[in-house]
Amino acid sequence: MPVTALVVACVGPMCAYSAPDVSFDSVAQCERAAPAIAGLSRASMTNALWDPSSRTERTAFQCIDSATGKVLLSFDSEEAAHYKLIRD
Structure with missing residues (x-):
């Protein structure tokens, strides 16, 4: 089943x-790749001439079944308990 990642990466007030x-072959591949994708997004934001007043970081992602749109895994670093692997 092809899996797509939807990633949110924040530094200070900018997201x-x-x-x-890229489609992943499994939820596990998506789960491993999503934090790296977030890191690259954050690096490109701070690589510019912008220096955020706050260095707080947030990473959130969902791994979604490309065929049905169903959320298979959800993670949000702002909510410590929010790490859900969704199973039927």
Whole structure:
């Protein structure tokens, strides 16, 4: 089943949203790749001349079944208990 990642990466008040063109073969692949995608997004935000007043970081992502749109895994670093693997 092809899986897509929807990633939110924030530094201070600025956030970037991305959904890479890459499809993953499994939820596990998506789960491993999503934090790296967030890190790259954050790096590109702070690589510019912008220096955020706050360095707080947030990472959130969902791994979504490309065929049905069903959320298979959800993670949000602002909510410590929010790490859900959704199963039927």
